[in-house]
Amino acid sequence: MPLLLRRYGTAIGFLAVIVFFWFKLPDTFLTSRNLLNISQQMSMLAVVSATMTVVMAMGDFDLSVGSMASLAGIVAALVFVAGGSSWIALPVALAVGIAGGLLNGFLVAYVGILPFIATLGALTVFSGLAFWLSGGKTIFGSAIPASFGGFARGGLALGPTGVTIPNLTLVALGALLLTWIFLEQTIHGRRLYAIGGNAEAARLAGVRIKPLRLAAFGLSGLGAASAGLMLASRVASANPTQGAGLMLDAIAAVFLGTTMSDEGQPRVVLTLVGVMMLGALGNGLTQMNVDSYVREMITGSIIIAAVAASSLGRAREG
Amino acid sequence: MTLLSVSGLRKSYGGAVGLRDASLELSAGETHALIGENGAGKSTLIRILAGAVMPDAGEVRIDGKHAAPRSPSEAHRRGLRFIHQELNVVRGLSAAENIFLGRPYPRRLGLVDWRKLNARARSALERLEVRHISPSTIMARLSVGDRMLVKIAAAFLEDDDAPARIFVMDEPTAALTGEESERLFQILAALRRRRCGIIYVSHRLDEVLSIADRISVLRDGETRATLEAKEATKSKLIELMTGRAVAEIAGAAASPMADRIALSVQGLSGGGLRDVSFELRQGEILGFTGLADAGQERLTSALVSSGRSARLALYGAPTRLRGPADAWARGIALAPRERRTQGLLLALDIASNVALPHLGRLNRLRLFVNRHAERARAAKVGHRVRLKSTGPLQKVGKLSGGNQQKVMFARAVAGNPRVLLLDEPTRGVDVGAKFDIYAFLRELAADGAGIVVVSSDHEEILHLCSRVVVMREGRVSAAASTKSLAPQSLLALCYGEATD
Numbered sequence: 001m002p003l004l005l006r007r008y009g010t011a012i013g014f015l016a017v018i019v020f021f022w023f024k025l026p027d028t029f030l031t032s033r034n035l036l037n038i039s040q041q042m043s044m045l046a047v048v049s050a051t052m053t054v055v056m057a058m059g060d061f062d063l064s065v066g067s068m069a070s071l072a073g074i075v076a077a078l079v080f081v082a083g084g085s086s087w088i089a090l091p092v093a094l095a096v097g098i099a100g101g102l103l104n105g106f107l108v109a110y111v112g113i114l115p116f117i118a119t120l121g122a123l124t125v126f127s128g129l130a131f132w133l134s135g136g137k138t139i140f141g142s143a144i145p146a147s148f149g150g151f152a153r154g155g156l157a158l159g160p161t162g163v164t165i166p167n168l169t170l171v172a173l174g175a176l177l178l179t180w181i182f183l184e185q186t187i188h189g190r191r192l193y194a195i196g197g198n199a200e201a202a203r204l205a206g207v208r209i210k211p212l213r214l215a216a217f218g219l220s221g222l223g224a225a226s227a228g229l230m231l232a233s234r235v236a237s238a239n240p241t242q243g244a245g246l247m248l249d250a251i252a253a254v255f256l257g258t259t260m261s262d263e264g265q266p267r268v269v270l271t272l273v274g275v276m277m278l279g280a281l282g283n284g285l286t287q288m289n290v291d292s293y294v295r296e297m298i299t300g301s302i303i304i305a306a307v308a309a310s311s312l313g314r315a316r317e318g
Numbered sequence: 319m320t321l322l323s324v325s326g327l328r329k330s331y332g333g334a335v336g337l338r339d340a341s342l343e344l345s346a347g348e349t350h351a352l353i354g355e356n357g358a359g360k361s362t363l364i365r366i367l368a369g370a371v372m373p374d375a376g377e378v379r380i381d382g383k384h385a386a387p388r389s390p391s392e393a394h395r396r397g398l399r400f401i402h403q404e405l406n407v408v409r410g411l412s413a414a415e416n417i418f419l420g421r422p423y424p425r426r427l428g429l430v431d432w433r434k435l436n437a438r439a440r441s442a443l444e445r446l447e448v449r450h451i452s453p454s455t456i457m458a459r460l461s462v463g464d465r466m467l468v469k470i471a472a473a474f475l476e477d478d479d480a481p482a483r484i485f486v487m488d489e490p491t492a493a494l495t496g497e498e499s500e501r502l503f504q505i506l507a508a509l510r511r512r513r514c515g516i517i518y519v520s521h522r523l524d525e526v527l528s529i530a531d532r533i534s535v536l537r538d539g540e541t542r543a544t545l546e547a548k549e550a551t552k553s554k555l556i557e558l559m560t561g562r563a564v565a566e567i568a569g570a571a572a573s574p575m576a577d578r579i580a581l582s583v584q585g586l587s588g589g590g591l592r593d594v595s596f597e598l599r600q601g602e603i604l605g606f607t608g609l610a611d612a613g614q615e616r617l618t619s620a621l622v623s624s625g626r627s628a629r630l631a632l633y634g635a636p637t638r639l640r641g642p643a644d645a646w647a648r649g650i651a652l653a654p655r656e657r658r659t660q661g662l663l664l665a666l667d668i669a670s671n672v673a674l675p676h677l678g679r680l681n682r683l684r685l686f687v688n689r690h691a692e693r694a695r696a697a698k699v700g701h702r703v704r705l706k707s708t709g710p711l712q713k714v715g716k717l718s719g720g721n722q723q724k725v726m727f728a729r730a731v732a733g734n735p736r737v738l739l740l741d742e743p744t745r746g747v748d749v750g751a752k753f754d755i756y757a758f759l760r761e762l763a764a765d766g767a768g769i770v771v772v773s774s775d776h777e778e779i780l781h782l783c784s785r786v787v788v789m790r791e792g793r794v795s796a797a798a799s800t801k802s803l804a805p806q807s808l809l810a811l812c813y814g815e816a817t818d
Contacts, residue, residue: 191677204642207674
């Protein structure tokens with residue numbers, strides 16, 4: 001029984017959450033429309049969580065993803081204000097994301113600062129930069145091209161079924177797929193997991209740790225910037241605190257995923273389950289008109305319960 | 319007088335049997351050696367005595383009282399002291415604090431009395447005649463051997479409420495040099511004179527034969543025999559441990575050493591080494607040894623990261639190594655000393671561990687993982703190193719120590735290396751696996767590889783290597799053929815004495 005609980009505890013909890021909302025909200029929760037809605041709501045988190053999984057596979061963290069998402073949105077909006085098109089704004093914003101990520105990677109891998117400290121510093125710097133560049137104001141209005149805001153509202157119609165998959169959901173699926181291929185199917189991904197398992201052993205076995213760490217943080221920056229653009233597109237505007245909630249949720253999603261994996265390693269597919277769980281909870285509780293503060297308390301407790309069940313199970317296995 | 323007796327002890331973990339029928343008797347003033355292959359049940363027996371696990375059945379009697387200790391603190395109260403093989407030290411704390419780990423710190427006015435803490439730690443160290451370690455030194459700054467000495471000193475900490483009567487030592491000399499081991503043996507002799515009893519677990523049979531009064535052999539969780547050390551021989555013990563007759567292995571095979579130089583090193587300095595030069599021939603097993611901190615422990619790591627600081631030639635071609643990755647890429651395989659912390663990824667399977675340094679070649683399109691090739695390679699080299707496992711997908715953490723060590727060798731040979739750098743290749747490995755490893759290394763040398771073996775086990779050096787380089791104070795102090803080298807002469811070389 002303890003083994004069962006450890007292996008499948010989170011999955012069982014996930015199903016319980018679904019069944020609970022299905023029961024409470026029979027007409028609105030398990031409808032294709034609501035599910036697509038959840039998928040769109042969670043798409044930004046899914047992208048950040050996917051690249052966070054890459055960093056956490058090495059045993060590191062990236063705390064700067066939320067403020068990087070805000071910064072990327074601001075950068076894109078400023079390019080729009082300056083008269084640039086999406087063809088300029090998006091690459092520039094993504095380049096800022098990669099550059100910020102590489103800066104984190106450089107500090108961690110080559111200077112030797114603990115990831116927690118380095119990315120905490122970067123969080124503050126990126127956030128300050130976003131406020132400074134935007135003057136602390138939300139950038140919106142006619143400067144933002146209609147096509148940019150329209151992207152988030154659009155989707156891919158699935159023939160005669162009448163179901164339309166939102167574009168943001170498609171972007172998230174693409175990001176998840178690419179990250180999965182990178183982590184699970186390439187030799188670089190294998191080396192990342194080796195670093196996470198035992199960095200010294202990996203180094204002595206010929207893994208070049210520094211460039212890999214640099215690249216992983218670069219990816220995380222790219223993921224954060226992509227999510228920032230998705231957020232900005234969704235509201236057709238950018239403000240310097242837009243991405244604030246992403247970092248904690250992303251780390252929570254990855255942790256929820258690790259409770260289901262064999263040896264507690266972060267895995268993209270399981271991270272996705274974690275994201276869906278957070279998404280279902282948020283959506284269901286909102287529909288039940290649960291106060292947002294209470295919602296946070298419930299979500300936090302569920303994350304702690306999942307990780308606790310898993311560690312207790314592990315301890316018992318000895 | 320009997321200090322401790324154990325009989326009919328049984329313990330299983332889940333389905334796996336740790337002990338089936340173990341018995342042991344320890345008299346006052348006796349050193350009783352406990353030997354057996356890895357997995358024979360020695361650790362389980364020790365864990366029961368330490369109060370870490372409770373037996374399923376059987377009797378434990380300590381100093382007349384019938385009952386197994388229910389907790390480590392009860393074991394301590396009843397006069398038992400443990401020295402474990404694994405170096406469980408807190409690197410960030412001082413030596414004194416490590417000595418007091420799990421014991422109440424001396425206090426004054428409710429606060430830690432640091433002066434007294436250090437003084438008592440110093441006296442514990444002095445009982446081991448260790449004077450070069452200051453109690454306030456941070457553990458991380460000490461060498462592995464010194465850390466072991468600190469751990470051992472913890473067992474000698476005076477405790478008036480619970481005087482120590484029984485010392486249980488699990489491979490205490492695994493990380494010690496010959497010199498430090500000798501010092502430990504003197505302490506053991508003194509303890510015996512004070513009527514303490516010592517349970518001594520070791521894989522080093524020569525050591526066991528020289529210091530023990532009686533020897534008990536465990537196999538498959540059962541005590542197979544208890545014999546007087548005087549009547550025991552090495553081959554007899556090996557036979558009892560393995561359950562099969564093992565002919566005493568002959569001395570180092572005259573390997574068909576070629577004239578071709580596999581690796582030449584000139585002027586390697588830094589990291590405590592000073593101007594180290596040597597030549598390794600193709601087909602040669604070259605040993606490196608010395609006293610603690612004489613430099614041999616740092617040889618392989620300094621060599622693979624030497625960069626511009628040394629002139630290296632690999633099969634005649636000048637080479638520069640800027641780290642382990644360069645070494646592997648040039649066909650130099652490494653097997654580091656600490657397999658659990660420096661070598662293996664215990665959570666991953668055998669195939670992943672074996673393939674890790676070779677992913678640059680075992681792949682599809684230079685990017686994608688090729689699990690099929692990894693598994694095939696792991697199975698092939700696993701067979702070659704006589705690895706016992708359920709297959710390439712078994713988790714390395716589930717293997718015995720000897721088989722984990724074989725995974726390290728499987729990894730090393732999976733890329734057909736031209737040179738191997740092995741650091742303590744048989745540390746903490748049982749006899750059967752040790753012989754497997756020796757036989758395999760000889761095969762490898764015969765196939766034309768050059769092999770460097772760094773070892774503090776002189777028996778191993780004399781047995782396995784054709785030549786030995788003795789290090790002293792970071793320099794090469796002597797190099798000799800092992801053909802007619804007596805153990806005493808090798809030890810003398812380590813101490814820097816001239817031999818005839």
